[in-house]
Amino acid sequence: MMQVSAALNAAAKLGIFTLLSRHPEGATLQQVSEEVGLCREPHFRGGADLLDLLVSVACLERAGEGSETRYRNAPVADQYLVRGRPQYAGGILCLNGDRSFPMFGYLTHALRHGEMPPEAFQRVPDIHTTFGSDVAAAEFFAEGMTGASLGNFSLLVDRFPFHRFTSLGDLGGSVGCLACCVASRHPHMAAVTYDLPAVHGAAERYVQKQGCEGKVQVRDYDFFSPDPVPGGHDVLTYGMVLHDWGIDKKMLLMRKVRTRVPFHGSKIKSKSIETS
Numbered sequence: 001m002m003q004v005s006a007a008l009n010a011a012a013k014l015g016i017f018t019l020l021s022r023h024p025e026g027a028t029l030q031q032v033s034e035e036v037g038l039c040r041e042p043h044f045r046g047g048a049d050l051l052d053l054l055v056s057v058a059c060l061e062r063a064g065e066g067s068e069t070r071y072r073n074a075p076v077a078d079q080y081l082v083r084g085r086p087q088y089a090g091g092i093l094c095l096n097g098d099r100s101f102p103m104f105g106y107l108t109h110a111l112r113h114g115e116m117p118p119e120a121f122q123r124v125p126d127i128h129t130t131f132g133s134d135v136a137a138a139e140f141f142a143e144g145m146t147g148a149s150l151g152n153f154s155l156l157v158d159r160f161p162f163h164r165f166t167s168l169g170d171l172g173g174s175v176g177c178l179a180c181c182v183a184s185r186h187p188h189m190a191a192v193t194y195d196l197p198a199v200h201g202a203a204e205r206y207v208q209k210q211g212c213e214g215k216v217q218v219r220d221y222d223f224f225s226p227d228p229v230p231g232g233h234d235v236l237t238y239g240m241v242l243h244d245w246g247i248d249k250k251m252l253l254m255r256k257v258r259t260r261v262p263f264h265g266s267k268i269k270s271k272s273i274e275t276s
């Protein structure tokens with residue numbers, strides 16, 4: 001299982017599915033190797049093994065034999081793993097490869113000692129440093145978040161009774177994936193996505209790409225600042241936010257929203273929905 005995940009993460013990072021989307025008739029190993037920059041030494045078999053592994057888990061399809069073998073995306077990869085497509089989820093695979101997998105190496109230490117060893121953070125920056133750090137790191141992380149959350153948000157906008165509400169404020173909304181899902185599915189809703197300045201530019205681009213300009217606003221807001229949560233929303237959301245923090249900060253975040261939604265408003269936590 002671990003090997004399959006590592007191969008998928010690597011293929012997403014190398015852009016193999018995106019490349020193959022430009023070759024609907026299929027591409028040979030040689031073409032893939034040239035275009036994504038795999039080793040092409042005559043006796044190197046890693047590239048062929050990678051592509052065949054992806055065939056075995058139904059992400060790629062293969063036709064032909066020997067050097068004429070052609071690989072193309074299976075439908076699931078074409079839908080979810082081609083960068084730039086509306087349902088692209090590959091960002092979370094790239095993030096897993098760069099961030100989560102290196103961290104797994106310290107799991108035993110963390111379980112024994114209750115914390116990561118200092119050298120772990122030389123390989124992978126602490127998550128709280130990543131938030132709000134340089135724009136490139138924040139945008140890479142944000143693309144991972146969209147990949148992880150798009151499917152859940154698509155379900156949420158079908159299942160939550162947004163028809164009873166008028167305005168969403170998504171706190172820690174990253175590039176605005178939830179706000180765009182809500183505004184697209186429920187055009188009567190005003191939607192604002194709030195996050196730190198490092199993701200502001202990526203959020204503006206994402207909102208535009210989703211066709212939500214004018215329907216979704218992007219605002220900077222640090223939810224740990226003394227400023228109150230912006231008012232005017234009858235639905236406030238924290239998506240995959242509370243789990244990042246210890247109990248004191250979780251309580252602070254929940255208290256901040258409690259006073260800011262009207263009595264009939266709604267607070268959605270990561271894995272549950274409460275209406276009052």
Ligand SMILES: C[S@@+](CC[C@H](N)C(=O)[O-])C[C@H]1O[C@@H](n2cnc3c(N)ncnc32)[C@H](O)[C@@H]1O
Nearest residue numbers: 131145149172173174195196222223224239240
């Ligand atoms: C785990 S991500 C979740 C993103 C998104 N809500 C989702 O569910 O896909 C946590 C988000 O919280 C944001 N964040 C972290 N600290 C913040 C702060 N002090 N104020 C506002 N946003 C913050 C991060 O930039 C990141 O976008």
